[in-house]
Amino acid sequence: MLAVVLGAVHITQGSADVSPLDLFASLTGAGNDQATAILVASRLPRLMAGVIVGVALGVAGVLLQTVARNILASPDTLAVNAGAYFAVVAFSVFGLSLPLLASGAVAFVGGLAAAALVLALSAGRETGTVRLILAGSAIALALGSATTVLLLLFPERTIGLYAWGQGTIGQNGSTVVSTFGPVIVVGAVLALLFARRFDLLALGDDTASVLGVNVRRAQLIGVLVAIVLSAAAVNVAGPIGFVGLAAPAIARLIAAKVPGMQRHILLIPAAAILGVIVVLGADVLLRLVFGGAAGVEVPTGVVTTIFGAVFLVALALRMRASSEAAGRGLVSSRTVSTRRRITLSGIAAVLLVVVVVASLLLGDTKLLGGDLVNWVTGQSGPIVDFVLGTRAPRVFAAALAGAAFALAGAVVQAVSRNPLAEPAILGVTGGAGLGAVFVITLWPVASFVAVTGGGLIGAVGAAVIVFGLAARGGFANNRLILIGLGVSAAAAAGVSMLIIATDPYNGAKALTWLSGSTYGRTLPQLVPLAIALVFALPVLLSARRELDLLAFDDDTPRVLGIRIAPARLGLLAVSVVLTAAAVAAVGSIGFVGLVAPHAARALVGARHSAVLPLSALLGAILVCVADTLGRTAIAPAQLPAGLLTAVVGAPYFVWLLWRSRR
Template identity: 55%
Template structure:
């Protein structure tokens, strides 16, 4: 089943190759206007900064009469930054343009296909294991990483490049690769100091050396794309039409894909992964194609998309400095602003897409379950397993204890060392257990209500909204109570849920649209959180980062009270509504036939799920995939009846997160890895399995 855009929105109708050129000056004027915008933004960028260099100094430098100090600032600092923006903007704009063309997918880009994440992980591996640091060596590393990531994405997507499956696979692969990179950075803080600054993409350059090395690579890649421009024009018509005109389709797609990855690798090597320029720039240019004759031709489209990429990066850099001031803007990565813009573009396109379901949702949720005849035996076994795992988790860590030590502590007869360690470790285990229950039950309710087998509080943006609310309080009001933190987290989750579910309601919660809007909101939330962190006091930033990684570090019982209350009140409410979950998970008509009002039932159950997610995020931070894996695994064990699914999913979610937290405290002790990172590494393969299982064999 293909994912298509409304022609009035995207201008993506196949072009007619014999279309006469109505007015060649329209395209020329468009190019001139873009070039003028780039020049103006570049001039503004040059005169912004911590050093006092104004427009008059820039003019004197242009005319050769500037003093030595101003010339040194312009040549050694400002112009290399602008040159990096030009090279990276052209590379990402062109790469995104051709990726969209070969996949015939308006949402394809180096970000959504995990190319940037793969390149970043490869550079992180190179930095942490001590591979040569020469920039050409870095380019090779980035290219190999980007190529491997893209290959994995295309394998997971199968042959449905034009569907949302490609973007879903790429987004989750990128999440996993960034989790691995973050883990490596935590384990190797000294070796990764340089690479860590690149995570969100920074334009700062010490001189022109790196730009000089990357420019020939970008120019050579653009030359190849120009040679293949005519083939790309024909490919837009479809594979069969292209073959009938003598175009070697697979060879063309492979060459263009490799060139696009090389462009992305060069950009990441130079500035780090500047987010979503490769999505926003070509997408915005394609919107102008219906009113600019000739712009649909790839010889023009590639170049104009590159210019748009340059304008977006320079505009983001200028905006940061204008809003925050030159001194504060030094710490803000340019990629934060471009990621926010790209997320908004993704949400807008997802809203306007003619979406469909990846699979028949009721069939995807309707499984018999291997233990459906004895469900409470499954519950008993899982409860015993959870108890044993909790005991083990309390005993192991950077300091190991015996069962007798735990018994002595429980009876108040332990020594000071055991008492202190247990006093810090037990609340962490309880936090992981409660958060696992909350996220699993929330995921179960969201999947049933939306009839969406791929829904997860993190993937669909609810957890991201909760993190924004929590980090706002942490960074701006560091002495606020934990109740204020939980309240802000709840408000953020509710706002995100209103956006996602409100926009996705158009078309009846179609899987494609819901997930894409949720992914866009998640990226926007991450960009906002990053912006909050880098613009506040570094001590507050460190505190906020504990939420972003999904860590139980430093949790005490008082931090868990809001989540305990939410579980006590909301989980029983979801259990009481199990009949509504059963009916809503079938279709939209069955509940009405039986006298159920779907809108009201959906609102109540989604509100319970959102509040459970918010309290979990406030307690331990952003944890992905628990709300996805646990409900699916529960249905595979006990079938689709939610009276059975909810307790099994809750136990499985608790087991998964307690296990992830225990591994995070032990595998690299005394260094502690956030539980959220390990949960992502465990949950992502299961997501890929679900994505593979939901493949469709027909294309509509």
């Protein structure tokens, strides 16, 4: 009934000035020509798009949750939507024009590859909610970075794809809906035909096998049907976020109180109906709040993502507080001599100096070592002065930001006892991005100080929300990570809304900043970041014992007199300051907080007295190299450093997850 009511309200909304009575009269063939044209060309296709997308994502979410045996599995968390979106954008960049069904096949292949990778990486002896979410988030981030590279390099071939990539059910005619509607219907029917197998599959591999189910075949069928449905939904409306998570999760919560509803023959239709309610409800709410024109400018996926983020946080708060076993990866029995630690740290310091010098010499204008010496001694000419005067702040910004991200990552990994975590999971990076983009888009001539202030306010606001909610469970690891990811998703949706609602120039500027760029930095702008590092590093080194103990387990530090919740809060606050300062200085740069601390731990062991300095050095090296490549690879055009760190960090993360499966 709710879905029908929402459909009736939905069809009356729009930018055209047509009365609801005229529209409903047109349904019976008695309306005027204008109302009939609007109904047939715009309102009905949009309504039908919302219905079939809701059905597709709701059913896909149920199947993926059953196969993964995880209530947080969905087309979003398994990176299906990200893979499908990347595949569609890649084909657009290469100028390949495909029929609609062929385009659907391309999206299917992209989504299948991403989901297969996430499921493979999240399997193993420590399979769990956090591991699945981290694997899916990392793969989605890598695919998102690759997609952003294409959007920035080929803007003329990807016009409109950024907005479409946030998910919008707006349609121009009924061609797309009539093409993919039957595909979604067939997929939903197939899911119902295999409902009994999915019931048995949910009982466990051994039980299902005893009862005559070929487990691997049933899992493969479930994944393939889910990805076909997700790919069709992406082709109809773009990747609409979190519907495939929220709708089936709500259906399962209802089923837990309704006898018999946990059977897939009932659960699948329930999730489909709830998917329709979520999609149409988001679209109706969007246009009720912002007006009919907002349905054209602001994608429906922005609203569903915010709703899904709230739902993810609510699920996290309902979960039993625990410290998942992932933390064992931080504790190493391998002993590393003091001499080896000093030697490796010295080598890293020398390498950083070499990288900084190379970064100063390389760019769209190549310089020689003598030019650099003359510049340092004040004897260079005007050209060298100009080149190095603009290049040096960028190099120093990259080094300082890399060190800050790496230190923050080392702290987050120790406190959460998860070697796969990074600062972005606290929501701080997303909050800082939202604050800065808000300033950039609403105040085009904003100074760097204003943008930095917006980033800092956003970061602090996100940290307050995450820490405030996580405090209810004593900052339990699983709760902290899921709440942080939910806040990050909501912040990303807010950023998308701001970028799409602004003019193209500011949108490109914000998109570049979000990708992590040192462009246009000056030395005075780096002072806050330098101050944060100068104060944070001694504080963290003085807390090295607490970090070592917190990375081990909960019992040991408690026995030794350490108050775990206050210690976690204080250390995470330091990581927030470092992350916020770095994001405000250079934008969002992913994977540095993951790769650098883990590499440092692999080289010098788990003691933070050695891990912290080496992490800072390796982080600085990584971002400096990424920034240099971004300035030289396609000169005079440039790529943001954050996109290149994702190119390096994503394969490393994949290898790390794969190795830890055992």
